[in-house]
Amino acid sequence: MLKFLPLGGGNDIGASSYLVQINRFNFLLDAGLRPRSFKNTPKYIKMFELIEDWSQIDAVFISHPHLDHVGSLPKVFEANPKVPIFVPEQSLPLIEVQIYGSLTYQKRIKKYAEDYLGVEYSIDLVSNCLSNIKEIAYNKLTKIKKTNVTFEFWPAGHILGSASIFIKTRKGSLVYTGDVSTHERPSIPDLSYPSRKVDLLIMESTYLSSNHEISPQEGFDQLYLKVKDITEKGNHVLIPSFALGKAQDIIKMFIERNKAEDNPVPIYLDGLVKKITRIYSKVLGESLFFSLKDGSCNFISGIHNDVNEYKKFLERHPGIAIISSSGMLLDGSKSARWAEAILPYEGNGLFFTGYLDEESPGAKLLKCVSEKVISLNGEIIPLNAHIDRFYISTHSSASELANLVEMVKPKAVVLVHGNNPAQKIAEFQQACERKINRKLPIIKSINEEMIELGEMFE
Numbered sequence: 371m372l373k374f375l376p377l378g379g380g381n382d383i384g385a386s387s388y389l390v391q392i393n394r395f396n397f398l399l400d401a402g403l404r405p406r407s408f409k410n411t412p413k414y415i416k417m418f419e420l421i422e423d424w425s426q427i428d429a430v431f432i433s434h435p436h437l438d439h440v441g442s443l444p445k446v447f448e449a450n451p452k453v454p455i456f457v458p459e460q461s462l463p464l465i466e467v468q469i470y471g472s473l474t475y476q477k478r479i480k481k482y483a484e485d486y487l488g489v490e491y492s493i494d495l496v497s498n499c500l501s502n503i504k505e506i507a508y509n510k511l512t513k514i515k516k517t518n519v520t521f522e523f524w525p526a527g528h529i530l531g532s533a534s535i536f537i538k539t540r541k542g543s544l545v546y547t548g549d550v551s552t553h554e555r556p557s558i559p560d561l562s563y564p565s566r567k568v569d570l571l572i573m574e575s576t577y578l579s580s581n582h583e584i585s586p587q588e589g590f591d592q593l594y595l596k597v598k599d600i601t602e603k604g605n606h607v608l609i610p611s612f613a614l615g616k617a618q619d620i621i622k623m624f625i626e627r628n629k630a631e632d633n634p635v636p637i638y639l640d641g642l643v644k645k646i647t648r649i650y651s652k653v654l655g656e657s658l659f660f661s662l663k664d665g666s667c668n669f670i671s672g673i674h675n676d677v678n679e680y681k682k683f684l685e686r687h688p689g690i691a692i693i694s695s696s697g698m699l700l701d702g703s704k705s706a707r708w709a710e711a712i713l714p715y716e717g718n719g720l721f722f723t724g725y726l727d728e729e730s731p732g733a734k735l736l737k738c739v740s741e742k743v744i745s746l747n748g749e750i751i752p753l754n755a756h757i758d759r760f761y762i763s764t765h766s767s768a769s770e771l772a773n774l775v776e777m778v779k780p781k782a783v784v785l786v787h788g789n790n791p792a793q794k795i796a797e798f799q800q801a802c803e804r805k806i807n808r809k810l811p812i813i814k815s816i817n818e819e820m821i822e823l824g825e826m827f828e
């Protein structure tokens with residue numbers, strides 16, 4: 371008997387954490403956070419309907435260092451300091467930056483939301499938690515002590531240190547994809563799944579309903595032309611970007627493309643993007659990523675939290691493109707500050723490249739382009755710059771997810787990390803069944819609703 375209980379990140383994106391019970395073995399897949407939400411951790415209280423207390427969690431597996439998958443790890447560790455925490459190789463420095471970064475961020479958003487109910491961790495707790503984490507090499511079948519359970523991390527092609535997690539007991543096996551990209555990505559090695567017998571596939575479904583099939587390179591080519599057009603005239607471009615993964619793809623593509631140009635686009639990095647780009651360069655090495663020393667991109671420093679300093683910097687550096695976090699222009703972020711300096715002027719550009727939460731300032735900006743004003747960081751800003759959006763995805767499209775199902779050939783699929791309408795899921799199911807030539811149950815998970823797969827792991 372297998373029981374699957376989504377505590378967060380079932381039919382939504384954010385605070386991914388899933389309790390899985392196979393016979394007497396209980397484990398958590400991911401321990402994420404909803405960074406912007408007032409109630410931001412997974413609903414751990416719900417899992418006590420299946421187990422008595424935290425000491426019955428036998429292991430925690432983390433798929434990758436994005437906060438929506440790892441941000442609640444200190445909370446889990448606090449509740450059960452003895453639990454083994456397994457993470458994929460290369461992910462630890464990024465997990466560290468993400469969790470410490472979230473501490474600073476939580477403090478900052480408290481200023482903007484008085485009724486904030488999020489969690490705050492002490493530095494001691496975070497450092498004890500981090501030192502308890504075990505990094506496991508890719509494709510290394512590992513046995514969990516005192517159990518008959520083995521697991522393996524497979525490169526998931528999503529960001530550096532991302533994995534799909536294969537778990538096998540004597541009675542059956544499952545794969546949790548984590549966030550996954552089957553298409554080639556500029557900054558990291560591709561997804562690679564070994565051939566294994568898999569009964570259950572727990573699969574992310576971020577873009578299962580989306581019709582976007584445009585490749586990251588095509589999306590980037592469109593972006594590059596627009597950026598070049600603006601910067602060649604001496605004007606400025608801001609590309610708000612997720613600090614981890616998306617930004618490094620974009621930077622790598624700019625650097626590669628710039629090599630072929632007589633007048634390359636000057637690239638400047640700011641916010642958490644800088645720190646994470648340095649980690650990418652260190653972990654991947656210059657041959658796989660790029661050298662930080664050859665001047666192919668610049669790291670902005672020494673600007674204090676005053677919009678006039680940002681404006682002066684732009685005056686001193688005409689015709690540059692800035693890549694800065696946050697990707698959604700969250701209040702108080704570096705990208706929101708740059709936006710304050712860039713948006714008032716005609717001729718400048720601000721280009722989004724990814725997911726925008728409906729409530730985020732980024733989504734509001736796209737909606738109010740015709741109104742010519744926007745509220746950012748609590749200020750009303752004139753809006754005259756050119757705003758656009760380009761698709762550079764770090765997730766798989768619907769057809770790529772179907773190809774993944776064809777590759778894994780599971781007996782059943784549980785969808786997580788997305789809220790897809792029944793009609794789209796039915797179409798996806800048909801596409802998968804055509805590929806594998808047999809019926810395939812596909813179950814949409816709903817937060818806090820348990821799924822029992824009685825016939826599996828019997």
Ligand SMILES: [Zn+2]
Pocket residue numbers: 434436528549
């Ligand atoms: Zn992710």
Ligand SMILES: [Zn+2]
Pocket residue numbers: 383384386436438439549787
């Ligand atoms: Zn995610």
